Amino acid sequence: MAKYLAKRLGQSLIAVLGITLVVFLVLNVAGDPVQLMLPPSASQADIEAMREEMGFNDPIIVQFGRFLKGAVVGDFGMSYNYNEPAMAVVLERLPATLKLAGAALLISLIFGIPAGIISAIKRNSKTDAVIRSISLLGQCIPAFWLGIMLIMIFSVKLRWLPTSGNDSWKSIIMPAFTLGVFTAATITRLLRSNMLEIMTKEYIDVAKAKGLGGYMIVMKHAFKNALSSILTVLGLQIASLIGGAVITETVFGWPGIGRLAVQSITNSDFMVVEAIVFIMAISFTLINLVVDILYCIINPRIKMQ
Amino acid sequence: MWNNLKESKTGILGLSIVLLVIVVAFTATIISPYDPVKQDIINKMKPPAWSEGGTWDHIFGTDQLGRDILSRLIYGSRVTLMVAFSGTILAGIVGVVMGAISGYYGGWIDSLIMRIVDIQLSFPFILLALFIAAVLGSGLQNIILIAGLSGWVRYARLVRGEILSIKEMEYIEAIRSLGGSNMRIIFRHILPNVISPVIVIATLEMAKIILMEASLSYLGLGVPIEIPTWGRMLSDSRVHLVTSPWMAILPGLAITLTVLGVNLLGDWLRDYLDPKLDF
Numbered sequence: 001m002a003k004y005l006a007k008r009l010g011q012s013l014i015a016v017l018g019i020t021l022v023v024f025l026v027l028n029v030a031g032d033p034v035q036l037m038l039p040p041s042a043s044q045a046d047i048e049a050m051r052e053e054m055g056f057n058d059p060i061i062v063q064f065g066r067f068l069k070g071a072v073v074g075d076f077g078m079s080y081n082y083n084e085p086a087m088a089v090v091l092e093r094l095p096a097t098l099k100l101a102g103a104a105l106l107i108s109l110i111f112g113i114p115a116g117i118i119s120a121i122k123r124n125s126k127t128d129a130v131i132r133s134i135s136l137l138g139q140c141i142p143a144f145w146l147g148i149m150l151i152m153i154f155s156v157k158l159r160w161l162p163t164s165g166n167d168s169w170k171s172i173i174m175p176a177f178t179l180g181v182f183t184a185a186t187i188t189r190l191l192r193s194n195m196l197e198i199m200t201k202e203y204i205d206v207a208k209a210k211g212l213g214g215y216m217i218v219m220k221h222a223f224k225n226a227l228s229s230i231l232t233v234l235g236l237q238i239a240s241l242i243g244g245a246v247i248t249e250t251v252f253g254w255p256g257i258g259r260l261a262v263q264s265i266t267n268s269d270f271m272v273v274e275a276i277v278f279i280m281a282i283s284f285t286l287i288n289l290v291v292d293i294l295y296c297i298i299n300p301r302i303k304m305q
Numbered sequence: 306m307w308n309n310l311k312e313s314k315t316g317i318l319g320l321s322i323v324l325l326v327i328v329v330a331f332t333a334t335i336i337s338p339y340d341p342v343k344q345d346i347i348n349k350m351k352p353p354a355w356s357e358g359g360t361w362d363h364i365f366g367t368d369q370l371g372r373d374i375l376s377r378l379i380y381g382s383r384v385t386l387m388v389a390f391s392g393t394i395l396a397g398i399v400g401v402v403m404g405a406i407s408g409y410y411g412g413w414i415d416s417l418i419m420r421i422v423d424i425q426l427s428f429p430f431i432l433l434a435l436f437i438a439a440v441l442g443s444g445l446q447n448i449i450l451i452a453g454l455s456g457w458v459r460y461a462r463l464v465r466g467e468i469l470s471i472k473e474m475e476y477i478e479a480i481r482s483l484g485g486s487n488m489r490i491i492f493r494h495i496l497p498n499v500i501s502p503v504i505v506i507a508t509l510e511m512a513k514i515i516l517m518e519a520s521l522s523y524l525g526l527g528v529p530i531e532i533p534t535w536g537r538m539l540s541d542s543r544v545h546l547v548t549s550p551w552m553a554i555l556p557g558l559a560i561t562l563t564v565l566g567v568n569l570l571g572d573w574l575r576d577y578l579d580p581k582l583d584f
Contacts, residue, residue, distance in 0.1 A: 136569075137561070139568065140564040142519050142557065142561065143520075148546065148557070236426065239429050243430065244429075246435065247520055
């Protein structure tokens with residue numbers, strides 16, 4: 001176990017390094033950060049002065065070394081917009097994003113798991129058809145449009161929920177729902193197909209022959225075995241949840257790092273962008289590590305290699 | 306193939322929607338009632354024909370600058386399709402080549418490519434896409450490039466897996482002993498075997514690319530502002546939700562329908578070409 005964990009941690013570290021390297025390269029090799037940060041009216045002298053001041057005249061290797069050295073201790077330089085260390089700006093907004101992603105995950109599990117099970121048990125019935133249509137739609141609707149439609153109905157027409165912000169418990173309902181729909185749909189579809197496959201297995205016949213009731217067979221035998229595949233997908237879905245947060249937070253004016261990312265990109269506050277990418281990369285790799293460990297606990301037959 | 310399609314109602318629906326969008330995009334200059342960028346401030350924010358105050362001059366109404374929404378929807382389909390097809394093809398080529406190299410040669414190059422795949426799969430691409438769009442600037446080419454970069458990993462994984470199982474087969478050994486080169490083996494004997502799962506993935510990935518392009522346009526980092534796109538129309542509608550809800554409803558419907566069509570077609574193709582495939 002310890003050896004496996006060490007190996008996975010090592011891989012995670014490489015992944016985080018890889019992403020930071022990509023971000024650094026895109027910004028410094030494909031683009032010119034100074035040009036992006038200064039207004040178009042800046043004179044050549046201004047540009048040169050800023051280059052010198054920020055150390056952009058050093059060789060690229062030296063710059064990357066400096067960048068990495070800072071990244072290790074979480075120092076990405078100062079944010080232009082907020083005049084604070086970039087990392088502090090990001091960390092301040094991280095809890096809001098985690099709260100939103102957590103709520104969305106909860107919603108997707110609450111809707112996705114029962115829907116998937118019911119759909120599988122009542123295969124080819126009307127209920128199944130309805131659940132399948134809704135889950136297919138859930139994968140096709142752009143999140144930002146769903147968000148706008150919800151705002152139109154529940155904020156503009158009915159005036160039940162606030163359009164934006166994070167002031168009361170009511171504020172999180174629409175953003176969490178918008179963000180969770182895609183994951184809920186994915187879980188439903190996957191769970192249905194897995195349960196159907198498992199229900200054809202011999203051990204289900206054995207359970208039936210033993211005289212077990214339908215509920216026991218479904219929950220104890222079929223669902224338990226379908227769970228490991230759900231976990232794998234969840235690991236990947238968390239990436240799309242945090243990615244989706246970028247859009248959802250913008251639509252609902254949610255004060256998290258997704259909205260901060262969009263604002264910082266449009267304002268060319270690249271120090272903040274680098275810090276966000278770094279934090280996101282670390283969160284993902286950690287979450288995936290946890291998922292891997294859970295996976296082994298649920299399914300001990302999988303060797304930890 | 307046609308007989309199988311006839312039996313699948315959802316497959317027919319998917320194909321019809323996709324064909325409709327393609328026809329609309331190709332005939333945009335003919336069927337579009339107005340110039341999609343022509344402003345007409347006197348007639349701004351006219352509701353659609355069926356609601357109160359609407360006229361048949363502008364069936365779907367007009368936007369905040371008096372531009373005809375139907376015409377903008379029609380022209381918007383062009384950007385959607387252009388990005389969807391070019392992005393899918395680019396991603397497919399990059400992914401198949403990388404997967405083939407990875408699976409066929411193995412060793413360190415395989416490890417390297419698979420690490421890159423892992424990194425990309427574990428990271429929300431929209432963030433990198435935003436970042437690349439901001440640094441490189443907006444433009445159709447850049448969006449296609451981003452679409453291509455975002456989707457290649459799935460093909461690479463699939464092709465690698467298929468090649469790993471095929472390359473050990475006896476007929477490959479036979480070709481090798483007859484003096485067949487690596488390139489010949491890969492292109493003539495291995496790749497034709499993976500073409501159908503690649504087509505299935507391409508269709509399902511295309512749906513994702515359409516959603517991504519719309520998201521980037523919505524955030525204002527898509528194609529230049531003067532080109533009408535569905536995502537941009539939606540972001541324009543944001544401040545007019547109370548007075549002109551149709552400005553938000555119609556482009557969203559267009560995106561959802563198109564993605565639905567592509568997904569239905571993809572689901573049918575998967576069942577038809579490769580029922581064992583599961584993703």
